[in-house]
Amino acid sequence: MPESRINLHVKALARAVNVFYGEKQALSGINLDIPENHVTALIGPSGCGKSTFLRCLNRMNDIIDGCRVEGSITIDGADIYSKEQDVVQLRARVGMVFQKPNPFPKSIYENVAYGPRIHGMAANKKQLDDIVIDSLTRAGLINEVNDRLDAPGTSLSGGQQQRLCIARAIAVRPEMILMDEPCSALDPIATARIEELIDELRDNFTIVIVTHSMQQAARVSQRTAFFHLGELVETGATEQIFTNPRDSRTQAYITGRIG
Template sequence: MTPEPAGDDAALPPEPAGPAMSGRNVNVFYGQKQALFGIDLDIERHEVTALIGPSGCGKSTFLRCLNRMNDTIDGCRVEGTITLDGEDIYDRDLDVVELRARVGMVFQKPNPFPKSIYENVAYGPRIHGMAPSRTELDDIVVSSIRRAGLWEEVKDRLKEPGTSLSGGQQQRLCIARAIATRPDVLLMDEPASALDPIATAVIEELIDELRENFTIVIVTHSMQQAARVSQKTAFFHLGKLIEHGVTEEMFTNPRHKQTQDYITGRIG
């Protein structure tokens, strides 16, 4: 294994202007049932955008639209426009595998592959041809595990199964796996809901560090977590986007009564 690699962002081209992702008039249907209604939402670069709202309000449905995970659900239909760096991600000519390398995802429950810690992280870069040599692959694996705040805990255990780690460590391994393909955007669907308070605090601290390099969208059922980790918050209710804005302002001075009612616990 190689020592810590030099910064792998040094030679990256300048980022495009404008939001990282945008949704315009997004409607989602599961068969005849409409789940999202006319969603307009910009995801700003190097910010954490929290999606909040009651269970079944559409926040996870919208999150899955951003990397076309809804494509895997029979009968699901997405209307409207969603762009990544101005490019329509639902364009017929777009490579969905490539899209999911650029828009990574971390799920609610840790789901490491039944492979070694090393192979969990190496998998994405290998299938996407990002590392022509073993040395380059080693560099990506080490860098990703370091960024996920896991290196000191696993550096002598890289050949052990990823499933041998604790729940919090497994979730950080899944984050390392997601960022190994150097995505532009990282989606997180309640990434700490299955973890204890200590592991949750570690994940939240990590999210704050990762936004320096990635744009993050997080679905959370915890308003306290949204307040701690996000710069922008979007409140969904019954499939509609009720309010979107600066997190601190939304939690202290919401513009809509429905937002106020949700934040104060009157609806939920």
């Protein structure tokens, strides 16, 4: 179900994607375009496959035993499941932020410096410092942690930890950032901070966010895709999905009748 062409540069493109966990089919026939420098929200009831789809985009499903992905997913026209595609490089291009903040049990500085270090992005300490400071700045955390970069990442509050995880992801300079319900473990104020941040990050990154909250999808995203029972039911501009859904199931979901 390719959506009507809109005048956007498509960053990632999924065609006829099926995902199986062993015998069980988790996703069937997903076709989705993800536009560059936009926030695409994936919504739908629990177990509908939206997180599974998200994890296909940086091949995090590879580490799950018995998981099989069919169909094609391309980023900038290159198939990410082809033999030539290196997973490590792919993940450096497609960052991820998880449901629960998961900072490493290291200092704030080391958390952010981890990615650039393994990818050899900094030639010297000064460059590394710059990357760390820049990432923390972009993640809106720098003012809160400037004087305690050596403090453990786990000493921060939940919302700060999640922003640290975002800083950690953007330190690798990815093109896309995947966010798997990034605010579900946070209080409303921290959530608001993250949502603001997502909006700022949109200028530089292509963002795909899985969310449980339709309000959040409406607030932060420009595009929305509605998943239901392993199928992609409807995609479109967020405004259209929430005000004028074409499919009755979407209608039912956004009005709270299924979910």
